[in-house]
Amino acid sequence: MHKFLYYILPLLLMLAGATSCSSDDGPDAPPEPSVSVSRTVLVYMIANNNLGSSYHSDERDIQEMLKGVEGGKLNNGRLLVYHNRPNNNSAYPPQLLDITEHGPKELKAYTDAGGICSVSPERFREVIADMKRLAPADDYALVLWGHGNGWIISPGDIKSRSFGPDDSTWISVPAMAQALEGERFQFIYFDCCLMGNIEPIYEIRHLTDYIVASPTQLGIDGMPYDMNVPMFFKELPDLVQAAKNTFDSYHGSMNQMCVIDTRHLDDLAAASREIFSTLSRYPSANEINTLQKLGKYTYSMLRYDATIAHDMDQYMELLCTTAGTPDLLTKWRETLDKTVVYKATTKTSIDFPAFSITRYCGLGSYVICNADDITFREYDTLAWWTDVVSAAPAYSVK
Template sequence: MIMNRKLPLYGTALLSVVMSMSSCGDDKPQGPTEPDSIKRCVLLYAVASNNLYENLLSDKDEILEAARDMDLTGLSMMVYQVTRNDSARLLQLRRGRDGVCEFISVKSYDKDIYSTDPRRISAVIEDVRALTNANNYGLIFWSHGTGIDPSFSTHDTRSDRDEMVFSETRHSFYSFGSDNNPEKDKGYYDEIDIDELADAIPDGVFDFIWFDACYMSGIETAYELRDKCDTFVAYPTEVYTPGMPYNLTIPYILKETPDLKSAASEFFTYYSDHPSSSYRVATIAVMDMTKIEIVAEYCNRAYSGFSKAPSSSGLQTYSRGKFGPFYDFGQYTRRVMEMNPTDMTSEDFERLMDEFVIYKSATDYDFNGRPISADNYSGVSCFRFSESDSSEKAQYYHTLDWYKRVYPKVELE
């Protein structure tokens, strides 16, 4: 099996209260008869109108397997899915009177708007909130992913990015999604860049966001989402096609108070102890987003004398093929401090990183067969900023909040 998969995100939340269900063709979602009874709702937002469709089917089966033995009282799970040959639909996990768990369609959406369009993401989130009125929400994004690698999408974007002029050539990168609609454009795959995705998610709604997708554990990605969740879970490298083992992680995720570190540990152990040695590759990190601004302030001061980017030689790389390259954020920052001395200490930085990254694991080797140094593994990647880089990707990087927050004002040559 090829490791070119960008993890599926299966959010998993189950619902045990009696629901007024609508047919899949209804325009308006129907709410629960006891809206105040839902303590936790998890939304899995799955863009599977690509080569990951079969994986979504497997992941939904894993969710049902986990739900079978769980007490779902006060818990709700919603799955938004889009596939190539079906309408985009919002599903709800429900246990029937016979005790069997199943997914019931509660709303369908037209495909005139891509599922990677900020308008669709925002609309689905609002529908889920209206349907469940839960006390707490979690969000899992499931699809392809390439971190901050831009697709230069044609969606409405931030004003500073609108003023930028990119080439009309579509890049082969995708940040998140890769939505295909044969009825609109058979050969076109739509993606959403991380800044657009952040704008599509309301502030203060989700207490956690988990990217079951490749390359999304980057400091720039996390910083864009700093107001969107309290805890952020993602992988700095690729992830194998099976993605998250939902049958093992859902019991920890779909709880009134999720245990995300235990869920991350289950994910990592699934791969590190896999019966097939070819699957024993995985990375993951869990971040306490209440600490990210402190890290940003430290980097702003540590990078204050930035005049030259560290060489990529010897930096731990989390990339393969055309994606990235991304480098280890912790190691990169230490190199910047060595080359551009300030009064900031590496000991302070390590302490802050220990408070920010509350769980991290990595196998001994990455998808390229290269060793992963435990001493240089922070669980978080970063872009290697260079003042001499005038590429379109570097121009895009200048629009991201992390760049604006931590780097001195260095003009591109």
């Protein structure tokens, strides 16, 4: 008996020690990584605003997601939601959810201590790292859920508007692009307004092959997740059908959608730069008034309501007509056809219901009317300005 204890006691002590070390991690220790799957889609949901507190859109969309994953529609994939909940505080911290056929499962809770909020670059990087650790996959995709305001930036102002807000804090598209630098997504779907314009799309082109977005405002319901989740998890994501599902879900009420192949955006930028390089004067007010308006940005602190989206094809047509360069327009349109995979529009837009939409190429563009427009809301800090628009001799900043 003593000989048996002589051999078995050390083994029992080792097991006890291992158990003790494991329990030291505590209940808040992060779960172990999961087995790798084919694709993980992360819905980055910013609902600590009126979308959550007033409309409860976050709750409805999560219910739609649960319906969308039924019957094996995840296709050996994972659907995660980073849920920045309304009335965010210690009782309702942001959480990372795994949306499964058996219901949502919390993978991690977050704290906003130290000034880190859900639209801070630090939180973006943290959540992406958690996604890769807790739901590793062959490839990843990102859905950005919240309010969108295109490329709008404001220096040193927490109300700098591009994507958000978490309470009153937003993140600009350049800051988002920098936060996600080095990441690669199968696609990025903007379930928010005004992001289907060339400026924000060009800013994040290196993060993904495809972008789904709208250059104008969308209705409060956003996309139909029950219909689109299965599209995201096909072996090759069916983004055109997902965009069609969203467009059709509004049943003819005002909206616009597009699917962009970012692999042609550098060529589109080069063709656009050629056109801008011929521009020797600002377009006149009468010329600008002929352009199709798509989306605008309204904010009480602005000096005026800013039209930040005109139809890009018509804009390039105007510039080529002004400069007498029809050959450049033909080259540009050939590239546009490769870039815009899908586009759909109703006859009017939410921002300009009084104007019929007669031109819609799938991309919106900001139009510079005078010297003040170059620096308006830091437009001249965008990559699209630096790489493309600044080539115009007329826009040389003295």
